[in-house]
Amino acid sequence: MSKILEKEIFSKNVVKLVLDAPEIARSRKPGHFVIIKIGEKGERIPLTIASADDKKGTITLVVQQVGVTSSKLINMEVGDEITDVVGPLGEATHIEKVGTVLCAGGGVGVAPLLPIVEGFKKAGNRVITVLAARSKDLVILEEQVREFSDEVIIMTDDGSYGKKGLVTAGMEEVIQREKVNLSVVIGPAIMMKFAALTTKKYNIETYASLNTIMVDGTGMCGACRVSVGGRTKFVCIDGPEFDAHQVDFDEMLSRLGAYKEQELEAYERYLKTAETTS
């Protein structure tokens, strides 16, 4: 059981939740994720930890509504308890001083990117962050990212905020201007695919943090498997971060859609029950 202590609505579909989880708060590092399950009949889904407060014993998750579980989650209120929260899982981000780090976050991918931005800055790097979203209201955590970035470039698809264009345009701008030693990209699989193609052109070492389907999150099931450099890896224990130039994003995209039909059916069922109970 983990109690929700704070809730902040970022946009219609995105909320920030602060949970009481003292052990996880103490042990987690940038890059780690948790698995959560709501209620006896819930499914297990992975969510990357956006930040944590060791003293208060809390972790922060940023959740985007995409299916049944995330809908349940964003509709929970302060004081409600999440039945199961386990972690921190995965390998932590390898953070060291490398020079200039170009971080790129798409949509809610900015949440797991935040602790990495913070980590690289604190390790003495020059950090430039590109935040990308469809429109202004979907840009999240800008202030917090600014705190740990030397420069922030905002890109929106519709041009409602920052510059009009995709994340890759913002990245190219930086790369053409100055030497970049390392890049970290987190966001939807399709965004990471193109961000990785961009840095590959310039031969810049790049890491992507993958968010695949998982069940146990401890290496047991293999639902999260992905091809990296032609070899099968498990995101939960080998990742979640991998060399972005080696990841088979097309395979990952296909595997993310493995349950599309069932998910849609379940979501419709959920909406119906949500209607009748509200």
Add this chain to the structure above:
Amino acid sequence: MENILEYLKEERGQEWRAELRKSMKAKERTSRERVQMPEEDPNTRNKNSVEVNSGLLVENAVLEAQRCIDCPDPTCITGCPVGINIPKFIKKIEARDFAGAAITLKETNALPAVCGRVCPQEKQCELQCFYTVKLNKIPVAIGHLERFAADWERNSGNIAIPKTEKANKIKVAVIGSGPAGLAAAGDLAKYGYEVTVFEALHEIGGVLKYGIPEFRLPNELVDVEIEVMRKMGIKFRINFIVGKTSSFDDLKAEGYKAFFVGSGAGLPRFMNIPGENFNGIFSSNEYLTRVNLMNAADPEYDTPVISGNNVAVIGGGNTAMDSVRTAKRLGAERSVIIYRRSEKEMPARVEEVKHAKEEGIEFMNLHNPLEYYADENGRVNRMKIQKMELGEPDASGRRRPVPIEGSEFYIDVDTVVVSVGVSPNPLIPKALTDLKVTDWGTIVVDKETMQSSIPEIFAGGDIVRGGATVILAMGDGRNAAAGMHKYIQKKIKVN
């Protein structure tokens, strides 16, 4: 060992046992046929999750118990990894002291209702039975009787809580709540320790819950056993990964003096053949976890599962049988085992293979997958298979499967479950850099005490063996508990 033999002799010499032996001639006992386990109808049970074996009735259990001649040298016990006093519990059944039979089982086995169902008895106790060894007859149904006694006790509503020594207030940790962990926890509690079991998942039971299906081992029964352990004072913490949620050092600081690692064989193996990551191809761990632990087949539950019409399961072990029979129950029209050796080499329990055949499972033995193909959505729709023949024996003693060149052909499939074994879960070895592990990632331990290269850490089950049975894991758990007890007591004396 000497002590055990003397103990067995003494027990056998007790008056009630001697009386019972005299009550019927040995010839009469050995002339009887073995009783049959009642089973659900194959064509009904392959559409539901009802347990296949329904258990012996009282009279049949007593009849079967009478077959046991109560040998002076009970070789059956040598076949039991946890050393159950087999003749004693069987004679208790013959004497109709069923509660006494259950208590006898629990002297050395924390989970008799489980073992009576899932142990490969034909390779263990029943293989060493006097009937098998000397008479060349069908052995006493030791497994069925074990199950009978445990079920009788549970159904009586009056389950004996094993006696524990006076609490010594020393904290010990058990990591993993599968069969190895539960066996270790049970014995450590008996020695008087303050035991906490840490489990990564949201339910207690490990493979007994996520792996073995309801039709072979009902979850309810595992829960009853866990309740007994709670009553013995054992604490359980779910959603807790030692080495991640808290480090070993954190737990030592909290006062834990020794650790038992029974974290299991958490990493499914794949064959690394082309197309293996297409949708609709699962590890057996994933497939069974979705159905057993997450209840994916029930629309009330949020976890989805793909239940195809045309399911191929790769492998010949118990997990492969569990998967292929689960697929049938989820509505598959064709549910087929693809195994690279012949039936004789199958590691699965004989009974599981028999049940699978009765339920309409097809067997493509001496076949091996080579490649998978998918439709435009990335869902598997076809696979390439090669025929095999048996060659010379390999390191396992089984005849090696050799591909027959030019024998490749294709079959249509929409779901594939890969059940070709597991590797040890790397989480614990990763968390302890000083821990000595083999090239395969299994933890190196002393064979008797189960102590690892780090003195306060003991280990057993699949994390040491790399993939074995419930009962071997339990045997390890028991040995480790004894090893930990010795280690802690010695340490106390020194200080």
